[in-house]
Amino acid sequence: AQKVTQAQTEISVVEKEDVTLDCVYETRDTTYYLFWYKQPPSGELVFLIRRNSFDEQNEISGRYSWNFQKSTSSFNFTITASQVVDSAVYFCALLYSSASKIIFGSGTRLSIRP
Amino acid sequence: EAGVAQSPRYKIIEKRQSVAFWCNPISGHATLYWYQQILGQGPKLLIQFQNNGVVDDSQLPKDRFSAERLKGVDSTLKIQPAKLEDSAVYLCASSLDIPGRGTDTQYFGPGTRLTVL
Numbered sequence: 001a002q003k004v005t006q007a008q009t010e011i012s013v014v015e016k017e018d019v020t021l022d023c024v025y026e027t028r029d030t031t032y033y034l035f036w037y038k039q040p041p042s043g044e045l046v047f048l049i050r051r052n053s054f055d056e057q058n059e060i061s062g063r064y065s066w067n068f069q070k071s072t073s074s075f076n077f078t079i080t081a082s083q084v085v086d087s088a089v090y091f092c093a094l095l096y097s098s099a100s101k102i103i104f105g106s107g108t109r110l111s112i113r114p
Numbered sequence: 115e116a117g118v119a120q121s122p123r124y125k126i127i128e129k130r131q132s133v134a135f136w137c138n139p140i141s142g143h144a145t146l147y148w149y150q151q152i153l154g155q156g157p158k159l160l161i162q163f164q165n166n167g168v169v170d171d172s173q174l175p176k177d178r179f180s181a182e183r184l185k186g187v188d189s190t191l192k193i194q195p196a197k198l199e200d201s202a203v204y205l206c207a208s209s210l211d212i213p214g215r216g217t218d219t220q221y222f223g224p225g226t227r228l229t230v231l
Contacts, residue, residue, distance in 0.1 A: 004156075035219070043203060045157070045222035091156050101170065102220065104156030 002027050004094045006105035013082055014113050021077040021108045023092030029053075033095040034068065034075045039107070040088045051075065082112045116140065118223030120206050126229045132194040135226045138187070139208030145169075147220060148181055148191050149205040157205055163189065164211070193228075201230045 003026040013019050025034065036048040049059060051068050059066050063080045079086055089109045095102040119138040127133050139146050145164050149157035160179065162169040166186040174181070178197070183189040193200055207220040 037222070042224065043227070044224040045205065045207075047219055047221060050219050093156075101159065101162075104158075106154075106156050 002029075002094060002096050002101075002103055004092050004103055004105035006090075006092055006108050008108045009106070010109045010111070012111040012113060015084055016081050018078060018080050019082050019110065021079075021090050021092075021110065023075045023077065023105060025073050025075065025092070025094045027094060027096050029096040029098050031097040033097075035093040035095065035102070036066065036075075036077050037091045037093060037104075038088045039091060045091070048077075079110075082110075084112045084114055086110060087112045118206055118208055118221055120204075120223040120226055122226055123224060124227050124229075126231065127196055128231050129198055130195040132192065133196055133228065134190055134192045135204050135206075135228075137189045137191070137206030137223060139189075139206070140210075140221055143208035143210050143221075144186075145209045145211045145218075145220075146183055146189050147207040147209075148189070149207065151203040151205055151225070153202070160191070196228075196230045198230050201228055203227050 005024045008022055032053045034051045037045045038048055039045050049066055056068050065078045067076045089107045091107045092105045093102050118140055121136050125133055147162050148160045150160050151157040160174045161171040161181045163183040166183050179193055181191045203225040205225045206223045209218040209220045211218050
């Protein structure tokens with residue numbers, strides 16, 4: 001079965017704290033892609049990152065970093081020194097190549113308090 | 115580069131009425147997707163087009179939903195007749211998908227928020 005689990009429904013932290021959003025996936029495909037999208041209150045899904053299953057190198061982009069671990073089927077997202085503008089719903093997604101279909105987790109609502 | 119355009123942004127209708135949503139993908143993107151996002155959930159794929167052909171419509175409730183992409187560019191999603199449970203945000207996305215390069219990243223439009231009363 002193909003599945004994405006975001007166990008954290010809501011997270012609230014104070015500005016400047018670090019926060020990690022968890023994502024666990026299930027797939028039988030050996031070739032797949034993982035994504036993180038941000039959905040601010042405006043509603044648009046904003047692409048953040050894409051990772052393929054053969055590239056386990058962690059990535060850092062400014063205050064954002066991603067930790068991909070195939071051994072635990074996890075693709076976690078960390079925001080360092082959070083800001084109020086980071087408040088949004090964040091979705092992890094899995095694209096499995098056998099069906100070229102993307103499935104989304106249920107999302108984590110992140111609130112950053114000033 | 116212009117993003118994915120959708121209209122209208124908001125629509126309120128009564129049950130049993132009809133409604134149509136429009137999407138214009140990023141220029142040159144071959145693949146177009148329609149998703150339904152119910153409040154508190156992740157988006158769920160309704161239909162996927164490759165140019166003007168349907169790739170996957172397995173989750174489209176075909177008794178009331180229809181979609182077309184006649185010229186392989188913009189697309190229309192229609193609901194007829196609408197039910198209360200169709201209240202959701204309808205998101206359109208597109209991806210480039212160059213043959214031989216695997217499936218590309220999907221870029222999303224702002225969505226249409228539908229309320230069925």
